Amino acid sequence: MKSYARYASVRWLGTRQRGKGAINTPSASLKMPLHGTDCDISRGGTNPPELVAAAVAGSFSLSLANELGKAGYKPRQIDTMATVTVEHMAAGWTLTQIRLDVTATVPKVAECDFVDAALQAKANCPISRALNANISMCAKCAPN
Template sequence: MGISRNANARWEGDLKGGRGTLSTPDSGLLSGTRYAFNSRFGQEKGTNPEELVAAAHAGCFAMALAANLGEAGFTPESIDARAEVDLSLEGGPTLSQIRLTVEARVPDIDEAKFRAVAEDTKQNCPVSKALSAVPITMQATLVS
């Protein structure tokens, strides 16, 4: 048996004029957070599914990189990960690209080993695997 997590979404109204709320009851991270057509496709303040996918991917990647570095015998001092998720509107909305950017402080590791561990993590963190239909690129920087 695995671990199950959940989030809730409620939408009211039509696509362009309606509004929705998102919540994550177990963590309280999102408690009635608003989202709407214009926060997804325009500049209105609020969240959107792509931003939440990016947050999930950045968080998963950072944790998985820490685990993989530990398994390789290295203890990271810090890992800063960013994920950018592109939404293409050609042929209907679709996630078209994800760009991971990571900067990590890892004592006693050389550049080649760091890049190899980061690349393996990009391919194998659970969220990367779930998003494997979307091209994922990565820029990994070892900070000294």
């Protein structure tokens, strides 16, 4: 069985509402301020739900490219937006839903093959599988 590990580190100072922090990754692709989940995005930086959305969108796009490749297609472009919904529940703030909106340009793809690949990608996306949230999707094949 193959495996690999990746990590990120965070230093947080203060309370969630008034604190501040920084997130770092070994690749330095995420070296930025970290804010509470209800932060004002005009301050720059990011927050955990936004990072989850980015991880899901990235992982799903790679999964879709893989599924299309296995079906014999070569996607030109895949644009995925993941919208994460966070709700305040009895247990606290909870990620309850993720919506994927994907549009792909795939030469000569049959609509049914594209839909099958998108559904397989959604089911096989490793980040999505790790989350306990309802994930909905709207997948469109862009005209060539």
